Amino acid sequence: MQVVTPKAVLTELLVLLRRSFVQYLRYAHAYGMPTTSEITDVITDILADQDLLADRVAERLEASGCPIPNIEFPLSFTDTNDLSIEFLLQRAIRHTQQDLAKLDAIAEQLTRQASLRSLVDEIRGMTQAHLESLEDLTAVLAR
Template sequence: MLPARQFELLNRVAALHHRSLPTYLTYARPWVRTGSEAKAAIIDDMAIDHHDLVQRILRVLEADDRPVSLGDFPMEYTDLNDLSLDFILQELTHYERRLLKTLEEIASWMDRDQPPYLLVNMAIGLAMGHLENLAEANGDSPAMTA
């Protein structure tokens, strides 16, 4: 059984990814100009990564037989409905930077001897990879993503 604080932190990471902006955008797709399908695929790839991470986390959380709460999508995501893909990719970059910062903070509070720490580090690695992909799609140099 995980210590209560570790369980809460891991639940928070699951909620952040389950109700993430990339996941929301799989339901409310941005407008995609012909020829920009590869850029749009970045959103789907991010959402798939988030979904897979949530599934891994839920297996750990549900083994503790405690209630898990994943919450709802933030209402401010609806402000992005029907906007262009290029604008959305910029917003995703800002979102992913904030997510990375939050994950690094959560990792600093985690017990490094517990499996949840490895899952949070996996989430950090995914966020860093997503930022690299977004930088490439936005025509930015990798140094600009740091």
């Protein structure tokens, strides 16, 4: 089994939170994106949750003497500029599902690191709730 360092785990969590697809939507221009609606409210709430947890992860990295890495969005996200909000929500759901799988894989490696495992579990719970919110939004758009 691969040895997982706290720095590696915290860095991976920071990337996951600060460079999620929903974070990218903050900067992307969605076609047909309303300026005020349930959609923007949910996305704003997800962004706030991710920002809060990302700050906590960054604080733990700094406290352990590790520098905060410069993190870029995946290049594949740039092909989603100016697409419909319906398409972007489906993409956000898919990426959030992938994030959950990554969190599960990280958690499996942390059997002896209770503090980190607790943080991963908290982020996983938040991410699961975000997935459910995004899925609920697809029903709003279907109306």
